[in-house]
Amino acid sequence: MELNARIPSGPLAEKWDNHKFSAKLVNPANRRKFKVIVVGTGLAGAAASATLAEQGYKVSTFCIHDSPRRAHSIAAQGGINAAKNYQTDGDSVFRLFYDTIKGGDFRAREANVYRLAQVSNNIIDQCVAQGVPFAREYGGSLANRSFGGAQVSRTFYARGQTGQQLLLGAYSALSRQIHNGGVTMFNRREMMDLVVIDGQARGIITRNLINGNLESHWADAVLLCTGGYGNVYFLSTNAMASNVTAAWRAYKHGAGFANPSFVQIHPTCIPVHGDYQSKLTLMSESLRNDGRVWVPKNKGDKRKPADIPEEERDYYLENKYPSFGNLVPRDVASRNAKEQCDQGKGVGSTGLAVYLDFADAIKRDGEETILRKYGNLFQMYEKITDSSPLEEPMTIYPAVHYTMGGLWVDYNLMTTIPGLFALGECNFSDHGANRLGASALMQGLADGYFVIPTAIGNYFGESSIAPVNDSDEAFINAQQQVGDRLNKLLQNSSGGVGGKVTVDEIHKELGRLLWDNCGMARNKEGLEMALKKLPEIRQKFWDKVYIPGSGSDLNQTLERAGRVADFLEFGEIMIHDALNRAESCGCHLREESQTEENEAKRDDENYSYVSVWEYQGDDVEPKMHKEDLTFEYVTPSQRSYK
Amino acid sequence: MSNIDLTLQIWRQKNSDALGKLETYTLDKISTDMSFLEMLDVLNEKLTMEGIEPVAFDHDCREGICGMCGAVINGVAHGPEKETTLCQLHMRHFKTGDVLVIEPFRSRAFPIKKDLVVDRSAFDKIIQAGGYVSVNTGGTPDGNAIPISSHIAELAMDAAACIGCGACVASCPNGAAMLFTSAKISQLCLLPQGHAERKKRALSMVETMDKEGFGNCTNLRECEAVCPKSISIRNIARLNREFVRAAFSEG
Amino acid sequence: MWLLRFSTSSIGKKILMASSGLLLILFLVAHAAGNAAIFFGSNAFQTYADTLHSLPVVVFVFGVGLFAVLIVHIFIGIQLFLQNRKETASRYAVSTKVCENTLASSTMPYTGLLLLLFLLVHVFGFGVNPTDTKVSVLVVNLLGNFFYGLFYLFSFCVLAVHLSHGFWSMLQTFGFNHPRYNDGIMKITYIVPGFFLVFFGAITLYFMTGLGANY
Numbered sequence A: 001m002e003l004n005a006r007i008p009s010g011p012l013a014e015k016w017d018n019h020k021f022s023a024k025l026v027n028p029a030n031r032r033k034f035k036v037i038v039v040g041t042g043l044a045g046a047a048a049s050a051t052l053a054e055q056g057y058k059v060s061t062f063c064i065h066d067s068p069r070r071a072h073s074i075a076a077q078g079g080i081n082a083a084k085n086y087q088t089d090g091d092s093v094f095r096l097f098y099d100t101i102k103g104g105d106f107r108a109r110e111a112n113v114y115r116l117a118q119v120s121n122n123i124i125d126q127c128v129a130q131g132v133p134f135a136r137e138y139g140g141s142l143a144n145r146s147f148g149g150a151q152v153s154r155t156f157y158a159r160g161q162t163g164q165q166l167l168l169g170a171y172s173a174l175s176r177q178i179h180n181g182g183v184t185m186f187n188r189r190e191m192m193d194l195v196v197i198d199g200q201a202r203g204i205i206t207r208n209l210i211n212g213n214l215e216s217h218w219a220d221a222v223l224l225c226t227g228g229y230g231n232v233y234f235l236s237t238n239a240m241a242s243n244v245t246a247a248w249r250a251y252k253h254g255a256g257f258a259n260p261s262f263v264q265i266h267p268t269c270i271p272v273h274g275d276y277q278s279k280l281t282l283m284s285e286s287l288r289n290d291g292r293v294w295v296p297k298n299k300g301d302k303r304k305p306a307d308i309p310e311e312e313r314d315y316y317l318e319n320k321y322p323s324f325g326n327l328v329p330r331d332v333a334s335r336n337a338k339e340q341c342d343q344g345k346g347v348g349s350t351g352l353a354v355y356l357d358f359a360d361a362i363k364r365d366g367e368e369t370i371l372r373k374y375g376n377l378f379q380m381y382e383k384i385t386d387s388s389p390l391e392e393p394m395t396i397y398p399a400v401h402y403t404m405g406g407l408w409v410d411y412n413l414m415t416t417i418p419g420l421f422a423l424g425e426c427n428f429s430d431h432g433a434n435r436l437g438a439s440a441l442m443q444g445l446a447d448g449y450f451v452i453p454t455a456i457g458n459y460f461g462e463s464s465i466a467p468v469n470d471s472d473e474a475f476i477n478a479q480q481q482v483g484d485r486l487n488k489l490l491q492n493s494s495g496g497v498g499g500k501v502t503v504d505e506i507h508k509e510l511g512r513l514l515w516d517n518c519g520m521a522r523n524k525e526g527l528e529m530a531l532k533k534l535p536e537i538r539q540k541f542w543d544k545v546y547i548p549g550s551g552s553d554l555n556q557t558l559e560r561a562g563r564v565a566d567f568l569e570f571g572e573i574m575i576h577d578a579l580n581r582a583e584s585c586g587c588h589l590r591e592e593s594q595t596e597e598n599e600a601k602r603d604d605e606n607y608s609y610v611s612v613w614e615y616q617g618d619d620v621e622p623k624m625h626k627e628d629l630t631f632e633y634v635t636p637s638q639r640s641y642k
Numbered sequence B: 001m002s003n004i005d006l007t008l009q010i011w012r013q014k015n016s017d018a019l020g021k022l023e024t025y026t027l028d029k030i031s032t033d034m035s036f037l038e039m040l041d042v043l044n045e046k047l048t049m050e051g052i053e054p055v056a057f058d059h060d061c062r063e064g065i066c067g068m069c070g071a072v073i074n075g076v077a078h079g080p081e082k083e084t085t086l087c088q089l090h091m092r093h094f095k096t097g098d099v100l101v102i103e104p105f106r107s108r109a110f111p112i113k114k115d116l117v118v119d120r121s122a123f124d125k126i127i128q129a130g131g132y133v134s135v136n137t138g139g140t141p142d143g144n145a146i147p148i149s150s151h152i153a154e155l156a157m158d159a160a161a162c163i164g165c166g167a168c169v170a171s172c173p174n175g176a177a178m179l180f181t182s183a184k185i186s187q188l189c190l191l192p193q194g195h196a197e198r199k200k201r202a203l204s205m206v207e208t209m210d211k212e213g214f215g216n217c218t219n220l221r222e223c224e225a226v227c228p229k230s231i232s233i234r235n236i237a238r239l240n241r242e243f244v245r246a247a248f249s250e251g
Numbered sequence C: 001m002w003l004l005r006f007s008t009s010s011i012g013k014k015i016l017m018a019s020s021g022l023l024l025i026l027f028l029v030a031h032a033a034g035n036a037a038i039f040f041g042s043n044a045f046q047t048y049a050d051t052l053h054s055l056p057v058v059v060f061v062f063g064v065g066l067f068a069v070l071i072v073h074i075f076i077g078i079q080l081f082l083q084n085r086k087e088t089a090s091r092y093a094v095s096t097k098v099c100e101n102t103l104a105s106s107t108m109p110y111t112g113l114l115l116l117l118f119l120l121v122h123v124f125g126f127g128v129n130p131t132d133t134k135v136s137v138l139v140v141n142l143l144g145n146f147f148y149g150l151f152y153l154f155s156f157c158v159l160a161v162h163l164s165h166g167f168w169s170m171l172q173t174f175g176f177n178h179p180r181y182n183d184g185i186m187k188i189t190y191i192v193p194g195f196f197l198v199f200f201g202a203i204t205l206y207f208m209t210g211l212g213a214n215y
């Protein structure tokens, strides 16, 4: 596997412009001869479909939902960054670039991140023009808020529904193209496999989720905009349908998978409250501005929080990190919460939670002020937990939130399979080992609106692409294989041999294994154990999973089973990747790699690279390749929050 | 936290063509901390183990934002809690012995696909008819080029908060999609970006709405009462104005 | 043709419904003003009626206009009713209304039809009267009849119900909905039908109770 990042030459600030100039173009009249498939309609997919269709390409877009507007991006709350410097507080493209690369703990590519910062400004202009109702100042100019990891105010927002509004903006642009005939929309379709012909990505096999039909679609290029794989843990803040299937199928056809073990765990989520729980809900990080995090000093203290006197409370973040206190970065906050709970000091019915207490803030600022700031969050919390943060401290616990890892792509967002592109959270490109708040939305839209048009033009301009057809043998074979796989899944459906387990039971077991051993803190021993355990779970799945109903019908159990089957394979490269990276970095702590004060220790000497995994066969260990990271414009520094 | 026992009557329908009927199931020891959809998950696990096909229902975010979930619980779309989607409804609002009749969103324009799953793509058609500002990617002016007062931005945001769940249609006795349509039209006619196309937009979106088989609005306000995002019928009033203005001066 | 397209669109129909409703309300106001003459004695009332009839063109134009408005209102009302009933007809096994004021709003077509019945009775009673009885006498004759009067009172209640949704609904259709004025609009929505009920009711009672027996 050759990893050529194809970074344009020239000074950092000129690379993108140079590249746009030197990239091959397709003349407008010829564009309609090219057909592009876009899978997924989150920010990346909707933006890419709309933009490519505007430019004249023939686009076919696929989504799992009944409407493209429901993609997972819709759930993002906080906001989107841009280096507009409207607040004249010293922001600039370089500063956004610097913050993002530093936030990523120096595990991302300089050129990509710089381009992201550059394009960020165009994104805001684009969204405003589409009618996205961003928050405004009284005078009518765009408002900003500040967000973790930055000392400037650069986050644009639309109440607590920024992702929704940005996605609806992209969806409206997409809808316009559907209306104009530029995009053919296929809803309730799941991509089941990629079709590669002569080394080029030439199409996909989809399953119509309503009637179970398998369908072949050919194209000249395929764009995967299928989001992150956080659901491998079963419990995460991701939407239920988010999955790794599309990326995993691509991996099995030869696309490199980069940094699969880089997973972000968000510190302020509503804790798990029972084994029936299906997903976790994020509470905005902004709560940590006023809330104080604590646990009882004594293990197993079951008293009500109000009955625990001040001197028996451990404000562990404030004690350990006096200068940042409750505002330490996400990974530090998450890790410490887990540590306290592992020591038996956790609270709540499951012991897997810590308090986030607003009592002092309310005493200081008054209930009204606090409600003005957090009223809707308090409401949401109360709706879910039936407890009012005004009367009792909130309980919070970390939860899987975002996956930095993804398909390896070059500067043009192309994977190691020519003609296969990965956009948005599906690729690995811009966030290194940790993503800063409000930058995933930025990346999804940057990829979809501004990067992919140049990249696609360049690919079509420089490659020779032979004509293919849905009825070619490659498609027929691929469809056959997908069919066989589904039949294999349905094999136990008669309720037959080997007893029964449900898809969710297996998924939970997998999730638990990964959460315990490949979560925010990892060690060699645990990872090796998990690596042994995983194939057992997989075996159990294939032997015993029971899927009622048929494949020629709407069958949601079958859908989930297919995704879990892929998670079960994918989990293995996650563990391999975590094992290989014997350094602490970004979101994860490798227990063997700590400073004397038990802080994460990054190891630039040995691990300043992207680990890229290559498929070698079903029962063969995957092969790792390295893309070395070099830093010309920033100097990697150790993070410290003491 | 406590546990409750429930009787569920759920609409089961194999596919669009099949006839459906209500089936009765009992569920014991449901934790009141569960969400409604988690309760259905538990039911489905139980049915699966009994060899019965689980109840198909749509859902994705489970946070009340994607608009994918929804069913009619005892006659009320999204259930008895105000301003709440089905996924955000918790079982503590029910008590032991309750009989819950769970039916899909019904409307001529929303054909049932299976059990509680309906096809709401008619909404997409309405948006495709003009629910956008016709602007291509690139070449847009600076975000601050047109000042928009925060009051207008907030009003536009009130309307833009619609999640496209379809509860308005499901609860409107006439099956009208006015609340949904008016929310999008309001957002775009309030903001200066949407002004250039406002007449064309109003005419073509309403035309599509009618063509897709949605009913007429007779100001019954049920839609507003069940809307999980509190979209106000003030938007419908605005849509009426937009439409009249457009009809009398264009087309 | 744009007018046809307008009037067949869902909102167009709604606007026509509201416009005709508004015109009907305006007619009622005028009618009430005219009928106010009743309280000034039979001569005043008769003079008013005679004056009206001395202007046949006005009466004719007015009558035709009113008829047209009624036809529009009734025709579209029935069309809406039939279309909407198709949707509502036993949609849910359990159906619950969440919203207040549902009695008036969900019975619009029925109250409307009752009003139609009243109008027929009323117009055949008063307007197209074959016998040459003076109007001032006719009033006494007709409304002096207890059951006839009762029917009138009942119809005015129906009218009040019809308008207790109708008036607000009309304004909403015309696009008047603003948080600052909504309270006021709600009040007027009760005042207007209330006024008609009291006013026409008073006339009826005046004759029914025998107070106006020697009118």
Ligand SMILES: Cc1cc2nc3c(=O)[nH]c(=O)nc-3n(C[C@H](O)[C@H](O)[C@H](O)COP(=O)(O)OP(=O)(O)OC[C@H]3O[C@@H](n4cnc5c(N)ncnc54)[C@H](O)[C@@H]3O)c2cc1C
Pocket: A039, A040, A041, A042, A043, A044, A045, A062, A063, A064, A065, A070, A071, A072, A073, A074, A075, A076, A077, A078, A079, A080, A162, A163, A189, A190, A191, A192, A225, A226, A227, A228, A237, A238, A239, A241, A242, A243, A244, A245, A246, A282, A401, A402, A423, A424, A425, A426, A437, A438, A439, A440, A441, A442, A444
């Ligand atoms: C609760 C929450 C809050 C967040 N808040 C913020 C924030 O404030 N700021 C920020 O910058 N980021 C935030 N993020 C992260 C951000 O929302 C995501 O990273 C981003 O939206 C990903 O966009 P995307 O287009 O890459 O993919 P997605 O939006 O995930 O879209 C991918 C789509 O592809 C579909 N798909 C997957 N597989 C297939 C297949 N095989 N066939 C067909 N379709 C498929 C999926 O169903 C999905 O809808 C948040 C994330 C969460 C979970």
Ligand code: HEM
Pocket: C028, C031, C035, C049, C052, C059, C062, C063, C066, C115, C119, C122, C123, C126, C127, C135, C139, C152, C159, C200, C201, C203, C204
């Ligand atoms: C007690 C109350 C009422 C009295 C005494 C009354 C009296 C009359 C009289 C005397 C006429 C004949 C006018 C004429 O042609 O010389 C008339 C006509 C009419 N009335 Fe009334 N009316 C009453 C209430 C109403 C109400 C409530 C309505 C409507 C809902 C109504 C609708 C009409 C109509 C439509 C006509 C025919 C108008 C025309 O032909 O031009 N009336 N009424």
Ligand code: HEM
Pocket: B217, B218, B219, C014, C017, C018, C019, C020, C021, C022, C024, C025, C028, C073, C074, C077, C078, C080, C081, C108, C109, C110, C111, C112, C113, C115, C116, C162, C163, C165, C166, C167, C169, C170, C171, C173
């Ligand atoms: C003098 C008598 C009448 C008056 C003053 C009157 C007035 C009104 C008004 C103001 C409305 C509200 C319009 C809107 O919703 O925008 C209305 C609605 C309605 N009217 Fe009448 N009306 C009268 C007679 C009738 C008659 C005879 C019918 C017979 C069928 C009728 C049927 C309806 C119906 C069905 C509606 C509801 C339609 C809707 O809300 O869109 N009305 N009326």
Ligand code: SF4
Pocket: B161, B162, B163, B164, B165, B166, B167, B168, B169, B179, B180, B183, B223, B226, B227, B228, B229, B230, B231
């Ligand atoms: S208007 Fe309300 S009820 Fe209707 S689709 Fe939008 S959010 Fe749902």
Ligand code: F3S
Pocket: B171, B172, B173, B174, B175, B176, B177, B178, B179, B216, B217, B218, B219, B220, B221, B222, B223, B224, B233, B236
């Ligand atoms: S309930 Fe229906 S009638 Fe109109 S006000 Fe709402 S759409």
Ligand code: FES
Pocket: B058, B059, B060, B061, B062, B063, B064, B065, B066, B067, B068, B069, B070, B085, B086, B087, B088
């Ligand atoms: S599942 Fe997304 S709104 Fe309910």
